[in-house]
Amino acid sequence: MRNRQPKTYTRLTRPLVRDSRDEPFREASWEEALDRAARGLDRHRGAFGMFSCARATNEMNYVAQKFARVVMGTNNVDSCNRTCHAPSVAGLSAAFGSGGGTSSYEEIEHTDVIVMWGSNARFAHPIFFQHALKGIRNGARMYAVDPRRTSTAEWAESWLGLNVGTDIPMAHAIGREIIHAGLVNEAFVERATSGFEEYRRLVEPWTLSLAEKVTGVPARAIRELAHAYARAERAQLCWTLGITEHHNGTDNVRALINLSLLTGHVGRYGSGLQPLRGQNNVQGGGDMGAIPNRLPGFQDILDADVRLKFESAWDTVIQPHYGLNLTEMFEAMEEGSLRAVYCIGENPAQSEADSEQAVRRLRALDFLVVQDIFLTKTAELADVVLPATAGWAETDGTTTNSERRVQRVRRAVTPPGEAREDIDIICELAARLGHDWKYADAQAVWNELRSVSPDHYGMTYERLAEHQGIQWPCPSTQRLEPTYLHGRLWEKDPERRGAAAPFGLVQHDPPVDLTDEEYPIRLTTGRRLDSYNTGVQSGGFASPLRRGEYVELCPEDAERYGVVVGEEVRVSSRRGSVVAPVWVDTALRPGLAFMTMHFPDEVDTNQLTIEANCPIAGTAEFKASAIRIEKLPAVTYVG
Amino acid sequence: MTVTPLGIPRRLLEFTIDGEPARVPEGSTVLDACRAAGKDIPTLCEGDTLRPKNACRVCVVEVEGSRTLVPACSRRAEPGMEVRTDTERARHSRKIVLELLASSVDLSTTPKVAEWIKEYEAKPDRFGPGAARLHEEPKVDNELYVRDYDKCILCYKCVDACGDQWQNTFAISVAGRGFDARIAVEHEAPLTDSACVYCGNCIEVCPTGALSFRSEFDMRAAGTWDESRQSETTTVCAYCGVGCNLTLHVQDNEIVKVTSPHDNPVTHGNLCIKGRFGYQHVQNRG
Numbered sequence: 001m002r003n004r005q006p007k008t009y010t011r012l013t014r015p016l017v018r019d020s021r022d023e024p025f026r027e028a029s030w031e032e033a034l035d036r037a038a039r040g041l042d043r044h045r046g047a048f049g050m051f052s053c054a055r056a057t058n059e060m061n062y063v064a065q066k067f068a069r070v071v072m073g074t075n076n077v078d079s080c081n082r083t084c085h086a087p088s089v090a091g092l093s094a095a096f097g098s099g100g101g102t103s104s105y106e107e108i109e110h111t112d113v114i115v116m117w118g119s120n121a122r123f124a125h126p127i128f129f130q131h132a133l134k135g136i137r138n139g140a141r142m143y144a145v146d147p148r149r150t151s152t153a154e155w156a157e158s159w160l161g162l163n164v165g166t167d168i169p170m171a172h173a174i175g176r177e178i179i180h181a182g183l184v185n186e187a188f189v190e191r192a193t194s195g196f197e198e199y200r201r202l203v204e205p206w207t208l209s210l211a212e213k214v215t216g217v218p219a220r221a222i223r224e225l226a227h228a229y230a231r232a233e234r235a236q237l238c239w240t241l242g243i244t245e246h247h248n249g250t251d252n253v254r255a256l257i258n259l260s261l262l263t264g265h266v267g268r269y270g271s272g273l274q275p276l277r278g279q280n281n282v283q284g285g286g287d288m289g290a291i292p293n294r295l296p297g298f299q300d301i302l303d304a305d306v307r308l309k310f311e312s313a314w315d316t317v318i319q320p321h322y323g324l325n326l327t328e329m330f331e332a333m334e335e336g337s338l339r340a341v342y343c344i345g346e347n348p349a350q351s352e353a354d355s356e357q358a359v360r361r362l363r364a365l366d367f368l369v370v371q372d373i374f375l376t377k378t379a380e381l382a383d384v385v386l387p388a389t390a391g392w393a394e395t396d397g398t399t400t401n402s403e404r405r406v407q408r409v410r411r412a413v414t415p416p417g418e419a420r421e422d423i424d425i426i427c428e429l430a431a432r433l434g435h436d437w438k439y440a441d442a443q444a445v446w447n448e449l450r451s452v453s454p455d456h457y458g459m460t461y462e463r464l465a466e467h468q469g470i471q472w473p474c475p476s477t478q479r480l481e482p483t484y485l486h487g488r489l490w491e492k493d494p495e496r497r498g499a500a501a502p503f504g505l506v507q508h509d510p511p512v513d514l515t516d517e518e519y520p521i522r523l524t525t526g527r528r529l530d531s532y533n534t535g536v537q538s539g540g541f542a543s544p545l546r547r548g549e550y551v552e553l554c555p556e557d558a559e560r561y562g563v564v565v566g567e568e569v570r571v572s573s574r575r576g577s578v579v580a581p582v583w584v585d586t587a588l589r590p591g592l593a594f595m596t597m598h599f600p601d602e603v604d605t606n607q608l609t610i611e612a613n614c615p616i617a618g619t620a621e622f623k624a625s626a627i628r629i630e631k632l633p634a635v636t637y638v639g
Numbered sequence: 640m641t642v643t644p645l646g647i648p649r650r651l652l653e654f655t656i657d658g659e660p661a662r663v664p665e666g667s668t669v670l671d672a673c674r675a676a677g678k679d680i681p682t683l684c685e686g687d688t689l690r691p692k693n694a695c696r697v698c699v700v701e702v703e704g705s706r707t708l709v710p711a712c713s714r715r716a717e718p719g720m721e722v723r724t725d726t727e728r729a730r731h732s733r734k735i736v737l738e739l740l741a742s743s744v745d746l747s748t749t750p751k752v753a754e755w756i757k758e759y760e761a762k763p764d765r766f767g768p769g770a771a772r773l774h775e776e777p778k779v780d781n782e783l784y785v786r787d788y789d790k791c792i793l794c795y796k797c798v799d800a801c802g803d804q805w806q807n808t809f810a811i812s813v814a815g816r817g818f819d820a821r822i823a824v825e826h827e828a829p830l831t832d833s834a835c836v837y838c839g840n841c842i843e844v845c846p847t848g849a850l851s852f853r854s855e856f857d858m859r860a861a862g863t864w865d866e867s868r869q870s871e872t873t874t875v876c877a878y879c880g881v882g883c884n885l886t887l888h889v890q891d892n893e894i895v896k897v898t899s900p901h902d903n904p905v906t907h908g909n910l911c912i913k914g915r916f917g918y919q920h921v922q923n924r925g
Binding site: 008009010011013055105106124125126127128130133137155276277278279280281282283373374390391392393394399400401402403405407408409410411412413414416417468469529530531532536537538539540541542543544545 | 781782783803805806807830831835836837838870872873874875876877878879880881882883884885887889892893894900902903904905906907909910911912913914916917918919920921922923924925
């Protein structure tokens with residue numbers, strides 16, 4: 001009988017250190033822990049990587065990336081945006097020059113067609129979905145494109161249950177149908193886009209019948225979606241990790257963006273593209289420059305003028321090339337060229353695909369500092385553990401949400417024991433490494449950011465409080481910009497219209513982990529309503545909905561393998577194998593299984609997933625592994 | 640053609656409240672106008688994020704030319720209207736409503752009701768000790784929130800919040816008719832066997848404390864609940880990228896309850912299970 005109680009974590013209250021990884025941790029004073037951390041990092045200048053935190057405030061991310069760039073002289077700074085929405089940022093910025101979602105939540109209440117693609121927002125983004133429900137109640141028609149018939153799909157006009165990893169064939173077939181039906185917004189395509197001819201040739205082979213063969217979705221359903229989307233006065237195209245967590249995630253995003261370009265559903269009120277972000281500040285972390293290719297304000301490192309601005313503001317020299325992203329940093333650990341990591345508030349030992357490999361790589365580091373509120377599985381591998389505060393309840397600052405709204409985070413409770421704020425800790429380390437930064441408070445950090453990021457300049461703390469958050473861009477302290485981005489694309493004057501948005505010429509590329517006789521089942525992963533990521537936070541409250549980890553199968557497959565609900569089975573992929581009880585879910589189809597990553601201490605799902613990465617964004621293919629299910633010799637039942 | 644009209648700029652309407660001129664935008668209710676004019680009209684079933692239900696009748700006012708008293712919460716303001724909020728008739732009606740409710744329901748945790756009972760000189764006791772009450776034990780069937788039917792005034796706000804106005808989960812509805820009417824999940828099952836998703840958006844709108852956080856319920860039972868010692872701080876939820884605003888109610892450095900500002904553009908006062916109840920990890924302080 002397995003232990004069904006989720007592991008609960010207790011807050012860290014004192015710094016922990018040890019001389020070697022074989023020893024247990026011992027509690028230490030802040031002085032000692034910081035000195036050790038500073039010495040360890042100092043030894044590895046030139047082989048250093050910073051894992052910043054998509055869950056901490058903008059201010060913390062700003063200081064963290066500044067630490068990497070100024071103190072350690074490297075652009076190797078990234079965060080778990082890499083494991084979720086980096087492809088959205090890469091795809092959107094390739095098309096429009098800016099990586100944010102183009103619309104606001106409120107606009108979906110006033111749109112005519114909503115496409116939810118690879119997104120179970122009803123569970124993963126419940127309050128966003130309330131805005132979508134308002135839209136549906138106002139008369140909007142919703143289409144759900146998802147391998148599973150999720151609780152989001154239950155609200156749809158039509159559910160397009162495509163095979164995992166066939167998003168590009170589906171998008172291309174929709175694009176071709178729009179072109180052949182004469183529903184292209186020709187004025188928009190001509191004025192605001194480039195590469196239409198090449199796109200037309202690219203999608204030409206993707207007839208509805210070919211798409212039906214590849215995606216498994218009836219041709220008339222694809223046709224209906226194509227016509228609904230193209231004929232709508234306003235339409236919103238929303239996606240989540242079903243699009244991005246593939247080895248070609250950025251291509252998937254480009255394929256969706258193409259549809260908005262074809263129909264002009266971008267840059268207008270109610271028409272736009274909405275990637276729903278998975279973490280409270282995954283948008284802000286990137287905006288603050290905690291990514292290897294951008295400086296704060298999403299400004300390109302390769303731009304010499306931008307570098308000059310930051311070099312004079314920070315009195316430093318910025319490396320004129322991109323740093324390593326999270327995925328590349330892990331590969332560099334393998335090669336031995338990255339020897340020290342400063343990891344803040346992340347749990348890559350459990351959140352990375354192929355988690356066994358991730359742990360092995362972290363173990364091989366010469367020096368690992370982990371700053372967190374809990375002794376996570378990652379922290380257990382560290383040399384120095386620094387107890388931090390919970391960003392959202394114990395510090396002041398801001399975070400940026402999926403609609404680019406920067407909102408105030410406020411300190412409501414006092415942190416336990418000797419836990420200290422992230423910014424304080426980073427500044428202490430910076431001081432020990434020769435950089436004496438003085439920030440009176442989070443607002444001082446924010447004001448420094450405002451001075452270097454035009455998109456944030458107009459957002460004073462006073463205004464953020466007054467307006468309950470402000471969406472970027474906000475260049476002026478006097479004015480608010482429209483709720484949607486890229487209105488410029490509709491300008492008649494070419495000067496004001498700016499650069500054309502290019503169609504993305506992307507090819508279908510099926511999932512790397514192929515199903516075959518040995519591994520016949522496609523495993524996809526996702527979130528449940530009451531749990532979150534690796535469960536370190538959400539394990540702390542007693543949810544009546546929580547039932548622990550299961551491998552979910554459709555009734556037909558359960559019958560085929562002769563297994564019943566609660567029966568433990570062995571689930572194996574080409575990388576690893578776990579034991580998990582069976583759950584039967586009618587939302588699945590034959591050959592498709594589902595698991596979450598919420599209970600890694602119980603069933604480590606990421607031992608199964610494949611580290612096949614998107615070459616552009618570095619996101620792994622969490623959504624498509626090949627597995628097999630085997631009955632265990634002695635059957636145990638879990639109640 | 641788009642299916643959803645964006646609306647047109649709204650006119651200002653002019654009318655009088657208690658003889659004083661009032662101007663409100665078209666579409667406002669009499670209650671909006673009264674509040675704007677600083678009049679304290681009692682309300683129970685009215686919710687700032689919900690459509691008016693006209694269930695409790697405690698907000699009634701007199702309108703010149705109207706045969707009956709009108710509920711201020713739902714009646715739209717009209718030009719030239721003459722509204723009187725404090726007439727003998729309106730006061731008497733409010734008094735009776737308060738007496739009937741307070742005699743049959745436990746209003747001990749209903750904000751402001753004690754003041755109203757005093758102001759309107761309501762005497763709930765005049766129906767004697769035999770006045771109908773449910774006398775039910777609070778239902779404590781899960782770790783997150785408690786249902787106390789003795790405190791339910793059947794205002795239907797929870798049903799609307801759970802249903803088509805916000806959450807669209809439809810876990811609860813009104814069962815029974817007349818005196819037997821009560822809010823119930825299907826087949827009166829325990830909450831844990833229902834469609835409930837524990838978003839707590841029903842608690843957010845409950846005016847009487849019939850629905851309350853388990854933490855609040857336990858602290859009240861232990862005699863440690865003390866709102867005068869609580870602070871309220873609005874921050875942002877850490878569970879996904881939507882960015883819901885959370886108001887953390889903190890007593891003695893413990894989060895005891897979570898709400899959301901009703902005028903917030905992201906949440907409109909609504910949260911999901913993680914935002915409303917998922918705070919415990921912060922205070923697992925060992």
